[in-house]
Amino acid sequence: MSKYVAAAFEQGKGILRLTPTWVPRSFCIPGRRIKLHPDDYYALGGERGGIDERWFASTTPAANGPLTSKDEGQSHVVFEDGHKQHVFLLREAVDVLKGALVGDRIWDEWKSWPIYSKFFDNQQPLPFHIHHRDHHAALVGQRGKPEAYYFPPQVNNHGGDFPHTYFGLEPGTTKEQIRACLEGFAKGDNRITMHSKAYRLEPGTGWNVPPGLLHAPGSLCTYEPQRASDVFAMYQSVIMNRQVVPEELMWKDTPADRVGDIDHLMDVIDWDLNVNPNFGRDHFMEPKPVAPVEAMEADGYRAMWICYLSDAFSAQELTVLPGRTVTIRDSAAYGMIMMQGHGTMGVWPVETPALIRFGQLTYDEYFVSELAAREGVKITNHSATDPIVMLKHYGPGNPDMV
Numbered sequence: 548m549s550k551y552v553a554a555a556f557e558q559g560k561g562i563l564r565l566t567p568t569w570v571p572r573s574f575c576i577p578g579r580r581i582k583l584h585p586d587d588y589y590a591l592g593g594e595r596g597g598i599d600e601r602w603f604a605s606t607t608p609a610a611n612g613p614l615t616s617k618d619e620g621q622s623h624v625v626f627e628d629g630h631k632q633h634v635f636l637l638r639e640a641v642d643v644l645k646g647a648l649v650g651d652r653i654w655d656e657w658k659s660w661p662i663y664s665k666f667f668d669n670q671q672p673l674p675f676h677i678h679h680r681d682h683h684a685a686l687v688g689q690r691g692k693p694e695a696y697y698f699p700p701q702v703n704n705h706g707g708d709f710p711h712t713y714f715g716l717e718p719g720t721t722k723e724q725i726r727a728c729l730e731g732f733a734k735g736d737n738r739i740t741m742h743s744k745a746y747r748l749e750p751g752t753g754w755n756v757p758p759g760l761l762h763a764p765g766s767l768c769t770y771e772p773q774r775a776s777d778v779f780a781m782y783q784s785v786i787m788n789r790q791v792v793p794e795e796l797m798w799k800d801t802p803a804d805r806v807g808d809i810d811h812l813m814d815v816i817d818w819d820l821n822v823n824p825n826f827g828r829d830h831f832m833e834p835k836p837v838a839p840v841e842a843m844e845a846d847g848y849r850a851m852w853i854c855y856l857s858d859a860f861s862a863q864e865l866t867v868l869p870g871r872t873v874t875i876r877d878s879a880a881y882g883m884i885m886m887q888g889h890g891t892m893g894v895w896p897v898e899t900p901a902l903i904r905f906g907q908l909t910y911d912e913y914f915v916s917e918l919a920a921r922e923g924v925k926i927t928n929h930s931a932t933d934p935i936v937m938l939k940h941y942g943p944g945n946p947d948m949v
Contacts, residue, residue: 551633552643555626561919562893563640563648565882565912566623567903570600570609570665574781574792578668580702580768587905591616598905604882604914604940605663606638610777610799620777622663622882625908637914649880650917653942661690662860664772664882664940666702667764672709674792675740675763675783678756679800683815684778686802694773695832695854696764697753697862701886701899701936707766709787711745712754714762714830715821722813729782729809733794736785746827753832755856759817770853770884772860772940780815832856834864837947847871848926852948853938861945867935872927877920878946881939885911888935890928893919897926897935915939 555563569583573596577588581601588597595614602609602620609620622637637660646654653661667673678692696712716725720742728739740763746754748767756762761782781796798806805811823829834851836843843849847868854862867873867890889898896910903909915924928935941947 549643551626551635552624552640554628555624555640556644556648556916558626558894560894561916561922562895562924563624563637563914563916564895564910565604565637565914566625566634567907567909567912568602568605568620568622569598569905570602570611570620571595571598572600573612574674574790574796575599576670578670578707578766578768580704581666581668582900582903584902584904590905599668601666603664603884603912604637604660605665605775606636606641606660607663607775607777622914624914644916647918648914648916649942652944653880659775660942661775662772662940662942663775664770664862664884664938666768667771668702668768669764669766670707671787671790672712672766673764674781674786675713675743675761676779676781677761677815678758678776679778679780679815680758680817684776684800687778687800689778689800690774690776691758692774692776692778693758693857693859694756694771695753695857695860695862696756697770697832697853697864697938698748698750698767699770699886699938700750702768703750710748710765710767712748712762712765713740713743713745714754715744715760715823715826716742717744718822718824720822722818725816726809726813729797729812732784732797736788737783739783751834753853755830755832755854757817757820757857759815760820761816770862770938772854772862774859780812782812830856837863844868846873848873848875850875854940855948859943860940861948862938862940865937865939867926867928869928869934870931872925874923874925876923877915877941879941880915880917880920881941882914883912883937883939886936886938888928888930888933890926890930890935892926893924897937
């Protein structure tokens with residue numbers, strides 16, 4: 548396998564072409580905005596549930612229960628060998644190339660690519676749930692999971708059933724009230740969101756979501772950079788009076804000897820974070836320009852920070868104006884996904900498909916090594932009218948974040 552990894556790295560001049568990675572969720576209804584063909588949203592079978600997620604630059608296995616398929620959630624690299632194609636895991640490329648791919652700084656600290664991003668695309672909101680902090684996740688051999696949300700306009704032609712997200716708990720909520728909701732999980736609707744507040748979601752904006760925060764993501768299609776972990780627990784039993792959440796998901800990622808112990812679930816909650824009266828002010832993210840907008844546009848592009856409040860990852864939206872060629876330099880490796888337009892990026896074509904069949908290869912997703920990012924990636928927009936728009940997600944400690 549190592550010979551294919553090295554050959555693919557050389558073929559792409561430090562940029563690896565990735566295959567689409569589709570992930571189903573049994574407790575979700577697809578919003579049908581992630582460009583998968585209408586016939587393919589249940590390509591893995593009704594028992595697995597609808598495909599409502601696409602994962603980007605992922606070396607993280609999806610935690611999807613006993614029916615999870617081999618390598619589910621993990622990105623694959625495509626190597627074109629004449630008329631033959633060889634496909635292998637991005638994780639294998641990271642293991643072989645190490646710092647040459649992800650950068651010495653990240654490899655030395657993490658010995659991995661420690662983040663990924665995804666689209667989650669639901670017709671309804673997700674259940675009110677939580678991602679564990681490091682010390683709770685470590686009890687089940689995982690890492691804590693900070694994440695962030697950005698709502699790309701290109702994949703939000705409709706808002707779904709409930710384009711609002713519950714975040715945290717209303718100030719004044721007591722631990723006794725939340726404990727009572729958890730104790731009543733199996734009895735029907737435990738009404739836990741009556742103790743929370745829903746915030747309207749706006750395309751082109753985002754939110755920072757630290758671990759330990761109760762949240763019920765709304766029904767906009769969401770780009771979600773996050774730590775390389777799939778740790779979570781569901782705290783809501785019924786969604787919108789329609790869908791029942793299995794009780795075993797309340798105890799997901801609970802140590803075996805603590806299953807049934809409500810005290811453990813209460814301890815997973817970062818209480819001060821959840822009852823912060825200034826949560827909106829502290830965690831809402833408007834895009835911020837990387838440099839003065841007028842100067843960037845004069846050079847043919849516009850780069851905006853869209854996720855910037857976590858030290859675990861960061862993300863940008865890059866726009867290349869119609870008919871322009873630019874060279875973009877970054878200090879860190881990144882995964883990227885095309886949102887709009889077509890052209891070239893380095894030696895590769897880039898294009899934004901309108902529709903993708905399950906199992907079809909595309910030219911819309913790549914992993915850019917730190918070496919290539921530092922040398923500069925040349926991007927040419929072949930359209931006279933349509934901008935190229937791509938989303939880029941970086942690992943922890945991005946030196947370009949100031």
